[in-house]
Amino acid sequence: MQASSKVLPSQRVKVSRGEIHVIKERCKQCNLCIDFCPTQVLRESDEANEKGYHVPELVEEPEKGNTCVACGFCQVICPEYAIWIEARRDE
Amino acid sequence: MRKAVLTGKHFWYGNIAIAEGAIVAGCRFFAGYPITPASEIAEHISRRFPEIGGTFVQFEDELASIAAMLGASWAGAKSMTSTSGPGFSLMQENIGLGVMMEVPIVIVNVQRGAPSTGLPTLTAQGDVMQTKWGSHGSYEIIALSPDSPQEAFNLTIRCFNLAEKYRVPVILLTSETVGHSAGKVVVPPKDKIELVQRKKPKVPPEDYLPYKPDEDLIPPMACAGEGYAFTTTGLTHDEKGYPDTTAEAHEKLVRRLNDKIRRHLKDIVDVEEENMEDADIAVVSYGQVSRPARKAVGMAREDGIKAGSIKLITIWPFAEHVIHRWAKQVEYFVVPELNYGQIYLEVKREAAGEAKSLLIPRMGGKLITPTEIYREIKKVSEK
Amino acid sequence: MNEQTIAEDKLELHPIDKWLRSERMPHIWCPGCGIGPTLYAWIRALDRVGIPKEKVVYVSGIGCCGRGSGYLDVDGFHTTHGRAIPFAIGLKLVKPELCVNVISGDGDLFSIGGNHFIHACRRNVDLLVICTNNFIYGMTGGQLAPTTPLGDRSTTSPYGNIEPSFNTPHLADASGAVYVARWTSIHVRRLEKSIAEAMEMKGFRYIEVLSPCPVSYGRRNKLPEPDDIAEWFRQSSIIRNGANTSEVQIEKEKPLILGNFVKRVGKPTFYELMKKLEEKVRGR
Ligand SMILES: Cc1ncc(C[n+]2csc(CCOP(=O)(O)OP(=O)(O)O)c2C)c(N)n1
Ligand code: SF4
Ligand code: SF4
Ligand code: SF4
Ligand SMILES: [Mg+2]
Numbered sequence: 001m002q003a004s005s006k007v008l009p010s011q012r013v014k015v016s017r018g019e020i021h022v023i024k025e026r027c028k029q030c031n032l033c034i035d036f037c038p039t040q041v042l043r044e045s046d047e048a049n050e051k052g053y054h055v056p057e058l059v060e061e062p063e064k065g066n067t068c069v070a071c072g073f074c075q076v077i078c079p080e081y082a083i084w085i086e087a088r089r090d091e
Numbered sequence: 092m093r094k095a096v097l098t099g100k101h102f103w104y105g106n107i108a109i110a111e112g113a114i115v116a117g118c119r120f121f122a123g124y125p126i127t128p129a130s131e132i133a134e135h136i137s138r139r140f141p142e143i144g145g146t147f148v149q150f151e152d153e154l155a156s157i158a159a160m161l162g163a164s165w166a167g168a169k170s171m172t173s174t175s176g177p178g179f180s181l182m183q184e185n186i187g188l189g190v191m192m193e194v195p196i197v198i199v200n201v202q203r204g205a206p207s208t209g210l211p212t213l214t215a216q217g218d219v220m221q222t223k224w225g226s227h228g229s230y231e232i233i234a235l236s237p238d239s240p241q242e243a244f245n246l247t248i249r250c251f252n253l254a255e256k257y258r259v260p261v262i263l264l265t266s267e268t269v270g271h272s273a274g275k276v277v278v279p280p281k282d283k284i285e286l287v288q289r290k291k292p293k294v295p296p297e298d299y300l301p302y303k304p305d306e307d308l309i310p311p312m313a314c315a316g317e318g319y320a321f322t323t324t325g326l327t328h329d330e331k332g333y334p335d336t337t338a339e340a341h342e343k344l345v346r347r348l349n350d351k352i353r354r355h356l357k358d359i360v361d362v363e364e365e366n367m368e369d370a371d372i373a374v375v376s377y378g379q380v381s382r383p384a385r386k387a388v389g390m391a392r393e394d395g396i397k398a399g400s401i402k403l404i405t406i407w408p409f410a411e412h413v414i415h416r417w418a419k420q421v422e423y424f425v426v427p428e429l430n431y432g433q434i435y436l437e438v439k440r441e442a443a444g445e446a447k448s449l450l451i452p453r454m455g456g457k458l459i460t461p462t463e464i465y466r467e468i469k470k471v472s473e474k
Numbered sequence: 475m476n477e478q479t480i481a482e483d484k485l486e487l488h489p490i491d492k493w494l495r496s497e498r499m500p501h502i503w504c505p506g507c508g509i510g511p512t513l514y515a516w517i518r519a520l521d522r523v524g525i526p527k528e529k530v531v532y533v534s535g536i537g538c539c540g541r542g543s544g545y546l547d548v549d550g551f552h553t554t555h556g557r558a559i560p561f562a563i564g565l566k567l568v569k570p571e572l573c574v575n576v577i578s579g580d581g582d583l584f585s586i587g588g589n590h591f592i593h594a595c596r597r598n599v600d601l602l603v604i605c606t607n608n609f610i611y612g613m614t615g616g617q618l619a620p621t622t623p624l625g626d627r628s629t630t631s632p633y634g635n636i637e638p639s640f641n642t643p644h645l646a647d648a649s650g651a652v653y654v655a656r657w658t659s660i661h662v663r664r665l666e667k668s669i670a671e672a673m674e675m676k677g678f679r680y681i682e683v684l685s686p687c688p689v690s691y692g693r694r695n696k697l698p699e700p701d702d703i704a705e706w707f708r709q710s711s712i713i714r715n716g717a718n719t720s721e722v723q724i725e726k727e728k729p730l731i732l733g734n735f736v737k738r739v740g741k742p743t744f745y746e747l748m749k750k751l752e753e754k755v756r757g758r
């Protein structure tokens with residue numbers, strides 16, 4: 001179920017304010033995105049990529065006020081260029 | 092304001108002739124660090140470049156100088172430095188980078204007595220093997236050696252032409268005596284001087300592979316800022332210029348870097364032969380020593396000894412085919428040089444089994460006289 | 475829980491990919507390494523300032539950071555250890571219209587290449603130099619660097635470092651650099667702005683980027699996890715723009731002082747002086 005690209009497949013996850021993309025095969029499980037997410041909506045998943053690294057997953061809990069605010073910090077801090085956020089234009 | 096090409100007759104020191112030769116060849120970037128007996132070249136360029144629009148930088152050391160030349164050449168400029176033994180030693184690592192990245196540059200080494208600080212103001216020819224093997228690894232390089240100011244002028248131009256053609260660092264291996272002796276130098280009219288420019292890519296950027304060679308084993312060279320977005324490295328690399336540190340990639344690359352020179356030996360190697368037709372004894376010499384060597388051959392001929400002279404203008408790659416050919420005819424190769432046996436080893440290797448070889452060594456400091464060489468020729472002829 | 479929709483059949487690339495040699499990803503750097511985010515900040519600064527790709531030149535020396543020049547889709551030169559600055563000077567003086575950047579390691583720029591660094595500051599050559607300071611020789615497996623804090627362990631200071639380390643912003647400032655800043659690879663937004671600010675200036679501009687090396691530095695200094703050093707930076711950093719560079723020495727138990735420290739305007743570059751001289755000589 002992965003999107004194809006000429007480079008590496010990426011996975012898109014829709015969030016309330018946009019979309020998060022993860023190129024799983026680039027991730028090296030450093031957890032920086034998780035640590036630095038201001039709303040703490042990312043966590044280590046059980047899913048490992050080919051190299052055995054567990055890629056992050058999104059866990060929004062709107063009832064507790066934990067939603068991705070599309071700040072893009074995960075994108076700029078990720079050492080692997082593995083995760084990025086597409087903020088919804090209309091917001 | 093003076094022009095770039097000073098067509099006419101001049102009375103120049105060898106070092107000045109080199110600087111003017113470089114300007115004629117189109118050199119517009121010079122990076123260097125002062126050292127005896129080469130400083131006059133940098134000094135002269137520092138006067139001339141502002142007149143003609145070139146970039147002169149006196150760097151903090153020779154390490155910086157050669158690195159800057161490589162960068163300048165990648166920006167498209169013909170680049171040169173001048174130095175002597177201690178500085179030449181410091182440059183070795185980046186000569187290797189020039190070989191690996193295939194960058195045209197010209198290095199003038201005005202040799203002085205060595206090892207170490209040695210004889211700063213006196214002549215020698217001790218850096219011959221260092222010129223070939225000074226940087227780590229197996230590589231081929233080009234080195235030319237002049238014996239007079241006029242030849243220094245001519246060969247400097249040829250150094251640039253060879254560097255541009257073969258994309259390789261080229262060394263003008265001269266010496267204190269040539270640098271500091273004055274002589275007549277004729278500068279031809281600008282349009283009579285043949286200049287070679289590096290091959291440029293003929294394909295659009297998306298199809299360009301920076302290390303894909305043509306038939307002649309030389310890849311066309313894009314320069315920085317031309318839109319080719321290429322990458323280059325001193326690491327073993329593939330045709331894209333990407334690091335590929337496998338044994339296979341290394342074999343392929345290092346072979347090509349050597350073969351692009353070896354395969355063009357006839358184009359690169361230049362020798363001057365005199366009285367060789369019937370010679371039994373050949374005096375093999377280069378640079379300043381070729382002058383007394385030729386005189387000695389003349390003296391021997393007057394004595395009825397069948398001596399001839401082979402003057403190596405190209406030192407590296409070695410003129411192995413030339414020595415090999417004459418080895419079938421002559422009995423003896425006599426090799427006078429200002430070191431303890433360097434080119435002698437090459438001659439001996441090529442002559443092995445066919446002719447004998449004799450070294451006339453001098454450690455440097457003063458020239459070998461024609462009489463000294465003549466005496467050895469005579470001894471050999473009596474054997 | 476969240477709604478997870480996974481897109482199919484769509485070409486998906488990270489925004490940096492238009493600057494990357496994507497076919498070379500993933501890169502060689504270890505999990506949590508600070509080099510990646512630093513390069514991305516630099517790329518965003520290029521975009522922000524609007525410098526077209528074909529004008530960008532990236533020169534690096536040898537080391538982990540040195541590998542960066544081969545990953546970006548610009549003219550990239552991976553030179554020799556310590557010689558990136560003089561290489562870049564030669565290139566820039568011949569093609570002054572290009573945006574020439576040196577991005578290299580602390581060992582590369584301040585140990586083997588230290589002499590070139592101070593002389594380039596002094597001459598005010600027009601270069602942007604970014605140092606990824608990871609306090610260690612990363613590539614060769616964690617030996618002592620001239621930036622290793624006192625007391626820290628490395629493979630060649632197994633009992634703790636006894637050598638004082640360089641305060642590199644102070645060194646740059648004292649040597650005449652026109653722009654001097656220090657950020658970390660987690661202060662990526664400020665870093666991006668600082669790089670952009672530097673890009674809009676002329677002359678020798680220097681930005682030190684404190685950069686986690688979890689593998690060669692962290693493991694030996696009680697910061698073993700990929701995110702430990704980042705955490706240290708987050709907790710210990712204070713921002714003091716305009717700080718006196720003599721007061722920003724890095725000491726392990728003290729706060730890390732970050733900021734845009736020096737901005738000198740009006741100092742002529744080497745190239746400008748050379749052109750002036752040329753005019754004078756030609757007008758004679
Ligand atoms: C002349 C020379 N000496 C030594 C080396 C080995 N060497 C390679 S990288 C390196 C240190 C790199 O440290 P740094 O510049 O801090 O870069 P990092 O790997 O930490 O990014 C050394 C010593 C070399 N390549 N060349
Ligand atoms: S964009 Fe911001 S809020 Fe959303 S996951 Fe990334 S870091 Fe968290
Ligand atoms: S920051 Fe990047 S590499 Fe690290 S865990 Fe997150 S996605 Fe993976
Ligand atoms: S050794 Fe250190 S500097 Fe090198 S890639 Fe790994 S984390 Fe980065
Ligand atoms: Mg380092």
